[in-house]
Amino acid sequence: MQVSLQALKAFESAARRGSFKLAAEELSLTPTAISHHISNLESRLNVNLFHRQGRRISLTGTGKRLAKATSEGFRKIDSVLEEVMKAGTAARVTTTSSLAAMVLIPAQHEFEQANPDISMEISTGESVDSQSYIIPIRFGDVSVAKDSDVIRYESFNVFGAYGMTPPSWSNEPITLFTTEWKNKSLPDPPLAAWLETNGLEGADIKLKKFDQELFGIQQAMAENGLVFCSTTLTTRLVKSNLLQQFETRPVKSDFCYYVPNKDSFETRSADRFLNWIEDILNQ
Amino acid sequence: MQVSLQALKAFESAARRGSFKLAAEELSLTPTAISHHISNLESRLNVNLFHRQGRRISLTGTGKRLAKATSEGFRKIDSVLEEVMKAGTAARVTTTSSLAAMVLIPAQHEFEQANPDISMEISTGESVDSQSYIIPIRFGDVSVAKDSDVIRYESFNVFGAYGMTPPSWSNEPITLFTTEWKNKSLPDPPLAAWLETNGLEGADIKLKKFDQELFGIQQAMAENGLVFCSTTLTTRLVKSNLLQQFETRPVKSDFCYYVPNKDSFETRSADRFLNWIEDILNQ
DNA sequence: ACGTATAGATGAGTTTAAATCATCTATACT
DNA sequence: AGTATAGATGATTTAAACTCATCTATACGT
Numbered sequence A, B: 001m002q003v004s005l006q007a008l009k010a011f012e013s014a015a016r017r018g019s020f021k022l023a024a025e026e027l028s029l030t031p032t033a034i035s036h037h038i039s040n041l042e043s044r045l046n047v048n049l050f051h052r053q054g055r056r057i058s059l060t061g062t063g064k065r066l067a068k069a070t071s072e073g074f075r076k077i078d079s080v081l082e083e084v085m086k087a088g089t090a091a092r093v094t095t096t097s098s099l100a101a102m103v104l105i106p107a108q109h110e111f112e113q114a115n116p117d118i119s120m121e122i123s124t125g126e127s128v129d130s131q132s133y134i135i136p137i138r139f140g141d142v143s144v145a146k147d148s149d150v151i152r153y154e155s156f157n158v159f160g161a162y163g164m165t166p167p168s169w170s171n172e173p174i175t176l177f178t179t180e181w182k183n184k185s186l187p188d189p190p191l192a193a194w195l196e197t198n199g200l201e202g203a204d205i206k207l208k209k210f211d212q213e214l215f216g217i218q219q220a221m222a223e224n225g226l227v228f229c230s231t232t233l234t235t236r237l238v239k240s241n242l243l244q245q246f247e248t249r250p251v252k253s254d255f256c257y258y259v260p261n262k263d264s265f266e267t268r269s270a271d272r273f274l275n276w277i278e279d280i281l282n283q
Numbered sequence C: 001a002c003g004t005a006t007a008g009a010t011g012a013g014t015t016t017a018a019a020t021c022a023t024c025t026a027t028a029c030t
Numbered sequence D: 001a002g003t004a005t006a007g008a009t010g011a012t013t014t015a016a017a018c019t020c021a022t023c024t025a026t027a028c029g030t
Helices: A005-017 A020-026 A029-047 A061-089 A098-114 A192-196 A214-221 A231-239 A268-281 B006-015 B020-026 B032-043 B059-091 B097-114 B192-195 B213-222 B231-239 B267-282
Strands: A050-053 A055-059 A090-095 A119-124 A134-142 A150-161 A174-179 A205-209 A226-231 A243-245 A249-260 B050-053 B056-059 B092-096 B119-124 B136-141 B148-161 B174-179 B204-210 B226-230 B242-245 B251-258
Touching: A005 A020, A005 A029, A005 A061, A005 B006, A020 A029, A020 B119, A029 A205, A029 B059, A055 A061, A061 A268, A061 B032, A061 B059, A098 A119, A098 A134, A098 A214, A098 A231, A134 A268, A150 A192, A150 A214, A150 A231, A150 A268, A174 A214, A174 B213, A192 A249, A192 B267, A205 A214, A214 A226, A214 A231, A214 A243, A226 A231, A226 B174, A226 B231, A231 A243, A243 B174, A249 B174, B006 B020, B006 B032, B006 B059, B020 B032, B059 B267, B092 B097, B092 B267, B097 B119, B097 B136, B097 B213, B097 B231, B097 B267, B136 B267, B148 B192, B148 B213, B148 B267, B174 B213, B192 B251, B204 B213, B213 B226, B213 B231, B213 B242, B226 B231
Parallel strands: A090 A119, A090 A134, A174 A205, A174 A226, B092 B119, B092 B136, B174 B204, B174 B226
Antiparallel strands: A050 A055, A134 A249, A150 A226, A150 A243, A150 A249, B050 B056, B136 B251, B148 B226, B148 B242, B148 B251
16 A cells, blocks of 8 residues: 555544644544644655645645545445444344343343443334344244244243232133234134143133233233233243242243344344343243 | 554455455455454454355455445545546646647656656647646736746747748748637737837738648748747757747747646646746746 | 744654464365 | 365564654734
8 A cells, every 4th residue: 555544544634624733633643643644645645735824724626635535435434334333332132022021121231231341222113123233033933933043932831920829720710811913924822732731621711812922911910810921021020929830831832032134143242142132031 | 543444444355355365465465464454353343244164254244334335435535546646646738739749748858857756748639628637738818817827928039940041031022931820819929019129011021821830830940931930939949950040039929828727736746847847938 | 013822844762553474273175 | 185275363573653852933912
């Protein structure tokens, strides 16, 4: 390379600010350094870039020309650089409100403690997840996800508020909160399979449906009720004695949480987050 | 600055060429230097830019993104830089074919001897003189040129081929080559004023007109004739004994050679050329 | 008009970043 | 399997970048 890029950067700044002193401040250098850079540039190019009128400077025609190019060029580089840098120091996740509320948000602090150089940003809803560097965690049927993208295969079980007496399935009618997904292409939760696994086919069960698992769980806790829901969302609540399990066995489902193109996130923050969340979800 | 521009340049080259080795060749560095730069970049940004598959590398998604920005940014800077650099090492002049043929081209070698770091390019005719960094030397009326732009005020005289007998103005009819400019807004050469200055108002003179001074001069040399023309173009020919002056006195004219916005050429090559040509034209 | 404060220039000296060298690893090719 | 090639890694050297001390010119206040 003929001319040094740092000299060009110094020139660009001086041209934009109209002063070596201001350029020096901007680049955390001394005015002397800027002066050296620019005179070095001028002698290498055999061109005067600034008119010197004593202590006042102004761009020459050639200087203006070069300043335009360097400003635009560096600006283009800087803006993408900044974006990439952000991506390296923040994990931006978007997912269902249930996973966000029950798992991500409660564990957010823990993640940031373990990764002090990475901040975690959570968003839910129909946000633009095609935007670069946002990690979408989707809930769906295993058949639509690549194997390598799955971070949690979902099981279901019945949970109740902590301390409530276990229900007697055979003797009385039982109200069970469950989910009917807003997204109609998803199958219903595997209640029939669960009843069979636990030998409860004959039970008298009334279903009350919510469109998000989150609501059923909250309702169960609020009115000492029972909820048939995914184990992922309840693990933490069970551990912290806000929910309890009974003597029933969980049943596997066709649902899973997955991250589309999981391997395409090459920033360290995304890698760390993905390893961490997989650990969390699978104990 | 967080990240070094040289590291970005190394990355840009490696990304474009698809190989550290090729990037090293392009930048006249060792592959080790490229490797250091890129891993430095990656750790500063907390992002992987290349996949390493043993000795083969490929860009990550983030790498592609950054590569696009750096390539475009540096390309923009480089292209203007190259243009400016050319402007610093070459004086590109455009002027009338007469001045080019009689003055510039014969002296071109001399200029390049005196300024070995500057090459001189001469063009004539209707070329795009608005193109940046081309120095136009125009011939015209002093009233249309700024005083500071004038590099030569033009005088006129009569010249003849070297060795011919001086004409006897009063005794015989005399054929005189002269110029009628193609550009009709220019006045005719000051023949009447010249005749008066030399007390030859009564002479019997036949005019033969060319649309460029160059042709009249050549014709005079070829057929041992006489030409009434500008002193600028003939100085060199008189010195080298190809033309001769007689006992006549030159007459000032309203013509001049000038360079529009002479002070706006801030490249060293242009400055040196302009000083040189002014010297040449005024002895 | 004069004195002072400020911006930049210049040259020598110092510091830090960048490049190389030597060595090692993994993989592609014969 | 053996060799040649691309890249990684760590120590060392080199050169570029930066600062400091000093100087000049000019803008500004009184």
